[in-house]
Amino acid sequence: xxxxxxxxxxxxxxxxxxxxxxxxxxxxxxxxxxxxxxxxxxxxxxxxxxxxxxxxxxxxxxxxxxxxxxxxxxxxxxxxxxxxxxxxxxxxxxxxxxxxxxxxxxxxxxxxxxxxxxxxxxxxxxxxxxxxxxxxxxxxxxxxxxxxxxxxxxxxxxxxxxxxxxxxxxxxxxxxxxxxxxxxxxxxxxxxxxxxxxxxxxxxxxxxxxxxxxxxxxxxxxx
Numbered sequence: 001x002x003x004x005x006x007x008x009x010x011x012x013x014x015x016x017x018x019x020x021x022x023x024x025x026x027x028x029x030x031x032x033x034x035x036x037x038x039x040x041x042x043x044x045x046x047x048x049x050x051x052x053x054x055x056x057x058x059x060x061x062x063x064x065x066x067x068x069x070x071x072x073x074x075x076x077x078x079x080x081x082x083x084x085x086x087x088x089x090x091x092x093x094x095x096x097x098x099x100x101x102x103x104x105x106x107x108x109x110x111x112x113x114x115x116x117x118x119x120x121x122x123x124x125x126x127x128x129x130x131x132x133x134x135x136x137x138x139x140x141x142x143x144x145x146x147x148x149x150x151x152x153x154x155x156x157x158x159x160x161x162x163x164x165x166x167x168x169x170x171x172x173x174x175x176x177x178x179x180x181x182x183x184x185x186x187x188x189x190x191x192x193x194x195x196x197x198x199x200x201x202x203x204x205x206x207x208x209x210x211x212x213x214x215x216x217x218x219x220x221x222x223x
Contacts, residue, residue, distance in 0.1 A: 027064040033085040033111075035072045037092030041085065042069075043116055047193035048084060051212035054193075058213055059149060061220070073097040077104050082219060083111045086190055088118040093126050102130050105180040110219045113183045114190045117163050127183055131175050139170045145182075145218045150210035158207035160200060161188040178222065182215065 032048060035041050052065045067084075070076040073096055077083060083104075093101075105111060113123060128136045139145065141155020152158070159168045168187035172179050191198050192208025200208075 027062045028081060029064045029066070029068060030082040030084060031068045031070045031077065031080040033072050033077075033083055034069050035085065035087075035091045035093065035097075037090040037122070039087035039089035039091045039119065039122070040116075041087050041091075043086060043088060044190055044194035044197055046196055047086075047190040050195060051190075051193040051209055052216075054209040055213045055216055059217065061216065063216070073100050075100075077101070077109070078107070081109060082216075083109065084114070085111065085123075086114045086116045086119070087123075088116050089122070091119070091122045091126065098126075098130065105130065105175065108223065110179070111181045112215060112219075113181070114188060115163075115183070115185045116188060116190065117161065120185055124183070124185075127171075127173070127181060130181065131173055134173050134175055136171055136173055139172050139182075145170070145214050147214075148217050148221075149213050152207075152211070152214070157184050157187040157189060158192065158204065158211055159187060160192040160204055160208050163188065179218070 030048065030052075033041060048067045049065050052063050052067075055061055055063060056065065068076075068080070070080070070083075072093065077100065101111070113127060115123070143155070146152040146155050157168045157170045163186050166186040169185045170187070171183040171185065173181040189208040189211050192200055192205045193212060195205045
């Protein structure tokens, strides 16, 4: 099963979401969201690069290990099949930016948000309001994202950073049967991805990177 998923993933980025075509040397690119409000959207800059390099070493995926920074209200977000957002503090989103993000997700894009601690109280209400008509719910333990490539037997994301000592959780929003948004809370995989910036045990770093692979695999095999 693991090798079947990897084989599908190798082919999928070449044909998925034709309106999203950011490429470099025939590899698709992802982007990090730059938002207003004073929060540190730029935190842990090596996280994405390290995770994508790990993914390329473990699954045959046509992804560029470099990424771009794009503003939330910009039309540029439509050039990327996968957006990433993180931070520790405040985020401000106006109606125009919200509408832009919703259109992006409706047209096939995907948003991953990781609470880097202190972000939840600001970002969670925004995430719930992108599609207010849809449920914002915790992923069940048997969701494929916990076992499609690497196994997470407890059915939850890895606990990388202690934060408030609560169990790690992953929340999702589906629209028209497709997951359009994933939010990790009390987990902070990106802290593990940025292993050259943060001091985490090797097994925690490995689990965080493996979760990143599972996330990419799920997103690009579920159009």
